[in-house]
Amino acid sequence: MAQSGDITIGQLSLVGQEDAAYFVSLIRSISGFPKEGILFRDFLPALADPRGLSIVQEALLKALPVAADQFDAIAGLEARGFLIGPQLAAALGKGFIALRKSGKLPPETLAQEYSLEYGTATIEMEKEAIKPGQRILIVDDLIATGGSAQAAAQLVSKAGGSVAGFSFVMELEGLQGCAALEPYPVSTLVSMPA
């Protein structure tokens, strides 16, 4: 697979090597943020760039983990999942469901606590956001340990929905995040060392 710096281009190559390399060049890596020992991977510079923004949308559409007729709505995790979920949902003619950090949504909510690479957190969803039986694609910018994504899946199940799969832009290697989501279909565009 193609490599650019320490980033491996996986399914992002579906947009072509030139666009893939361009997008990867815009991913920023910051060492020691938000804590000592963490190499923080930031795709905001790629979203700030018009070409970068359209590349990520095209790539997410081309790399869907299941066919678009296999899910009814997209759910995204606050905050960075909100930056890709709504545009992907709009492009597919689906709705977007927000999974928020705790304390941001009015009652009644469903909540799920989880741990991630640098701490613990709780996400919440409006109790009625998902109709019973709805099939949900969960999206986020990055999968590290998979804790956030697993918590999102638990919330979808608590609400009576079913998880159709997961789409991520970036995957951190060596933390077994995608393995933790088995047997759900998972798609990631690029991978890189944690």
Ligand SMILES: O=P(O)(O)OC[C@H]1O[C@H](OP(=O)(O)OP(=O)(O)O)[C@H](O)[C@@H]1O
């Ligand atoms: O796979 P995990 O170990 O759970 O880590 C991945 C999560 O960590 C980051 O979010 P963060 O909680 O930092 O919040 P933010 O999007 O609000 O910055 C990222 O956007 C994912 O949601």
Ligand SMILES: Nc1ncnc2[nH]cnc12
């Ligand atoms: N290394 C990392 N960079 C960006 N977001 C993250 N979420 C969890 N680990 C992360």
